Amino acid sequence: MTPAITASTLPADWRDLLALTKPRVMSLVVFTGLCGLLAAPVPVHPVLGFAAILCIALGAGGAAALNQWYEADLDAKMKRTRNRPLPAGRLDRQSALHFAVGLSVFSVILMDLAANHLAALWLAISILFYVGVYTVWLKRRTPQNIVIGGAAGAFPPLIGWVAATGHVDLLPMLLFALIFLWTPPHFWALSLFVRSDYANAGVPMLPVVAGFQHTRRQVALYTLPMSAAAVAPWALGLTGPIYGVAATLLSGAFLLLALQVAASRETDPAAMRPERRLFAFSIIYLFAIFGALVVDRWLLA
Ligand code: HEM
Numbered sequence: 001m002t003p004a005i006t007a008s009t010l011p012a013d014w015r016d017l018l019a020l021t022k023p024r025v026m027s028l029v030v031f032t033g034l035c036g037l038l039a040a041p042v043p044v045h046p047v048l049g050f051a052a053i054l055c056i057a058l059g060a061g062g063a064a065a066l067n068q069w070y071e072a073d074l075d076a077k078m079k080r081t082r083n084r085p086l087p088a089g090r091l092d093r094q095s096a097l098h099f100a101v102g103l104s105v106f107s108v109i110l111m112d113l114a115a116n117h118l119a120a121l122w123l124a125i126s127i128l129f130y131v132g133v134y135t136v137w138l139k140r141r142t143p144q145n146i147v148i149g150g151a152a153g154a155f156p157p158l159i160g161w162v163a164a165t166g167h168v169d170l171l172p173m174l175l176f177a178l179i180f181l182w183t184p185p186h187f188w189a190l191s192l193f194v195r196s197d198y199a200n201a202g203v204p205m206l207p208v209v210a211g212f213q214h215t216r217r218q219v220a221l222y223t224l225p226m227s228a229a230a231v232a233p234w235a236l237g238l239t240g241p242i243y244g245v246a247a248t249l250l251s252g253a254f255l256l257l258a259l260q261v262a263a264s265r266e267t268d269p270a271a272m273r274p275e276r277r278l279f280a281f282s283i284i285y286l287f288a289i290f291g292a293l294v295v296d297r298w299l300l301a
């Protein structure tokens with residue numbers, strides 16, 4: 001049970017507030033947002049660019065804090081998350097909620113003032129998607145939670161692009177599709193070796209509900225449309241060969257690792273090496289592919 005702690009007995013430590021924003025996960029979210037902004041075919045004033053990326057960071061952090069505020073009960077049941085500020089009792093719920101709502105609202109208002117209405121609208125939608133659709137509605141109900149709710153994490157490059165240009169275009173839509181299709185292999189690879197955590201907490205993640213082998217097949221299956229979405233910007237002539245080569249090689253490596261996962265029959269989480277490799281690579285993959293996009297568009301512009 002969460003200890004009864006009140007705002008008056010416990011000062012909020014900035015490290016705990018920072019932890020509420022899931023800074024390591026959000027670093028990649030912010031990076032994809034930055035790349036979406038830098039890939040846009042218009043010059044962006046550095047102050048506007050900085051403000052837009054700050055808003056994505058604050059919005060993503062606020063959404064992550066709302067997620068932790070809402071599911072402190074679940075976090076308390078899982079080994080991986082039980083030392084977070086709320087389940088560990090280092091932070092009171094009211095301060096966490098004020099911080100989370102404050103960050104989220106501030107990020108949308110600032111985006112509206114600094115960039116444009118559409119970028120602010122997409123930022124608000126992605127926050128609501130992560131908190132409302134994924135965290136509150138789907139996470140405890142269906143193993144498709146991360147497929148549908150995962151769309152929240154696919155918005156940042158589109159938000160960056162819209163902040164720069166004021167409108168949606170084909171390239172940011174393909175980048176959205178790429179992250180959307182990347183999320184299931186990214187998360188399900190991890191869920192295979194932390195399955196018992198989710199089972200103990202009663203969260204219906206795919207390996208808990210459908211077993212290891214079904215999850216492994218789904219990981220491999222999603223890698224195919226993900227790779228197609230990755231090379232599509234090049235195939236459609238929206239980027240140059242630097243991106244094309246990077247997307248092809250990185251997606252080929254992703255596919256190979258996913259096939260190793262599909263071929264594995266391991267049931268001991270400690271020995272699930274292909275799954276751990278694929279999860280780690282999924283993060284490198286997204287950093288590298290978005291990095292290549294910016295290098296390509298800048299060098300060949
Ligand atoms: C619904 C969608 C997603 C789910 C359920 C999910 C779940 C997770 C979990 C449980 C972890 C491991 C532990 C942790 O650090 O908390 C993790 C790690 C990570 N995720 Fe995801 N993720 C999702 C989408 C994304 C997206 C969209 C991005 C970025 C674009 C992302 C980036 C990362 C990164 C960078 C890490 C490594 C963090 C570290 O080193 O500690 N994830 N993800």
Ligand SMILES: CC(C)=CCC/C(C)=C/CC/C(C)=C/COP(=O)(O)OP(=O)(O)O
Pocket residue numbers: 022025029056059060063067081123126127130139150152153154155156
């Ligand atoms: C701009 C904006 C709002 C971006 C949001 C980005 C986003 C939705 C990222 C998803 C990231 C994430 C940490 C999922 C974790 O799932 P979980 O919450 O189930 O993980 P946990 O078990 O570690 O709490």
